[in-house]
Amino acid sequence: MASNRPEVPLRKLMGPGPLNIHPRVFQALTSPVLGHLDPAHLEVLDHIGERLRMVFKTQNRITNATPGTGTSGMETCVTNLLEPGDRVLACVHGYFGDRIRQMAERQEAEITLIEGEWGKPTDPERVEKALKEGPYKVITLVHAETSTGVLQPMDEIASLAKAHGAMIILDTVTSLGGIEVKADDWGLDAAYSCSQKCIGCPSGLAPVTFSDRAIESAKKRKHPIRSWYLDILLLDKYWGSERVYHHTSSSTLCAALLEALLLIEEEGLENRYARHLKNHQALVAGIEAMGLKMAVSPEYRLPTLNTVQVPKGVDDVKVRGYLLQKFNLEIGGGLGAFKGKVWRVGLMGYSSSAENVLFFLSALSRALTLEGFNTDLKTGLDAAMSALDA
Ligand SMILES: Cc1ncc(COP(=O)(O)O)c(C=O)c1O
Incomplete structure (x- = not known):
């Protein structure tokens, strides 16, 4: 007899939480x-x-x-x-x-x-x-x-x-x-x-x-x-x-x-803070080099949770749906006053990694292209990698 148990997919969790675990x-x-x-x-x-x-x-x-x-x-x-x-x-x-x-x-x-x-x-x-x-x-x-x-x-x-x-x-x-x-x-x-x-x-x-x-x-x-x-x-x-x-x-x-x-x-607390900060800096470098904007000014930005502005004309829900369907990648949408205006990208714990930053930028770039918003992915990845090397 066929089981009707729901499938539990293995996702790449990069939203506001939960995140992937070690x-x-x-x-x-x-x-x-x-x-x-x-x-x-x-x-x-x-x-x-x-x-x-x-x-x-x-x-x-x-x-x-x-x-x-x-x-x-x-x-x-x-x-x-x-x-x-x-x-x-x-x-x-x-x-x-x-x-x-x-x-x-x-x-x-x-x-x-x-x-x-x-x-x-x-x-x-x-x-x-x-x-x-x-x-x-x-x-x-x-x-x-x-x-x-x-x-x-x-x-x-x-x-x-x-x-x-x-x-x-x-x-x-x-x-x-x-x-x-x-x-x-x-x-x-x-x-x-x-x-x-x-x-x-x-x-x-x-x-x-x-x-x-x-x-x-x-x-x-x-x-x-x-x-x-x-x-x-x-x-x-x-x-x-x-x-x-x-x-x-x-x-x-x-x-x-x-x-x-x-x-x-x-890992050591100080090393852990430094890892979270570096991956955040790489993500921001990539996002900005791709022509997107962060929602918060640099002095108050959280290294753990990155709010990226949804560009005008881009459908927030469609982009998140595409990332989930196509790449098993979860990011968060905006809450309250930020609903529909930002994406919330979590880089926390085990999910705060260089490979997640690069994967996210690549997947997002494709999702945006399909929405008619063109980004220069190579420039974005170069900027992120330079930040990771710094
Ligand atoms: C800052 C903050 N406080 C409280 C909560 C509530 O936590 P939970 O959803 O685990 O109950 C959250 C959830 O994301 C949060 O981000």
């Missing part, structure tokens, strides 16, 4: 299934915590990975730090900053919005002005806004938060493991990420880290933490020395996450 991470996914309280699994969790402290650049004891995707990390930070009536300064200049704002709203926090232009980071001067009119308990920010391809410079805002005694929740979903995150130097109180981007694992786990101050504030809440599942104090009883059952942690996913983190450790 063969060793693939192999780790076939590790034996273990019970969530099996000493061997608990040891894996401890190793994950240790490696995540390295990647977040923190000494925070409470550092591990919550079950669920990046949004579960976001919800863990928001739900534990905020309660009704808390004053929050929400910095929003893209789709994901707004998702944090929506979550804060559901906690009945009192929100002051700093809404910025899509394609630009939050201006520290606006943060300073708002903080002077505070006090605020928490500032929420996105380090790498995946909807726009913008990097949020953190040093100035971190010192402002410190000076005004505000806590920081930082989204590092598209930066952790690909761009430097300095949780302790920046004084972050809660930060989260996902497993499927620069970390290099499939989706399903969300790295989080909480400062001692954040934990103290969670303990002193007037209202109970609204989520049972994402209550950091309960999670700590499982991750920490008490080992109290909290949820049926997936040993296979955890084995894959640990393998991905070991790969990061072996």
Whole structure:
């Protein structure tokens, strides 16, 4: 009897995530299934915590990975730090900053919005002005806004938060493991990420880290933490020395996450940042030499997520459909205000490679030709290769 099981194609993943994974991470996914309280699994969790402290650049004891995707990390930070009536300064200049704002709203926090232009980071001067009119308990920010391809410079805002005694929740979903995150130097109180981007694992786990101050504030809440599942104090009883059952942690996913983190450790964080940067520079050189434009100015561009402007007259959906059908190549379309206006090209983790840059430029050039937009592919590839050789 013919099976009607759907085909699962092997794609080249170069969108906003997930990305392709290293063969060793693939192999780790076939590790034996273990019970969530099996000493061997608990040891894996401890190793994950240790490696995540390295990647977040923190000494925070409470550092591990919550079950669920990046949004579960976001919800863990928001739900534990905020309660009704808390004053929050929400910095929003893209789709994901707004998702944090929506979550804060559901906690009945009192929100002051700093809404910025899509394609630009939050201006520290606006943060300073708002903080002077505070006090605020928490500032929420996105380090790498995946909807726009913008990097949020953190040093100035971190010192402002410190000076005004505000806590920081930082989204590092598209930066952790690909761009430097300095949780302790920046004084972050809660930060989260996902497993499927620069970390290099499939989706399903969300790295989080909480400062001692954040934990103290969670303990002193007037209202109970609204989520049972994402209550950091309960999670700590499982991750920490008490080992109290909290949820049926997936040993296979955890084995894959640990393998991905070991790969990061072996490569070295600084080398990894440099690889992400070089491949990004090569992609930008190729794109610009082919007569296309980036959506973000150079000083704020993310090395991990490249937003390329869709040229006038070119059908965004057709191009992405062609790349997928013809070349098994996935790139992302625009979100929110950038819908139909940009392509989002991810160069993260294992997918951040010279061969992916060259493959993407070639496939895109063909797709554009079919749309009546001619590019000089040779010039583009030459520019990308020179950047790779630099
Ligand atoms: C910056 C940012 N924050 C949060 C999320 C949500 O993560 P997830 O889709 O893994 O739940 C994403 C997803 O791409 C993101 O890019």
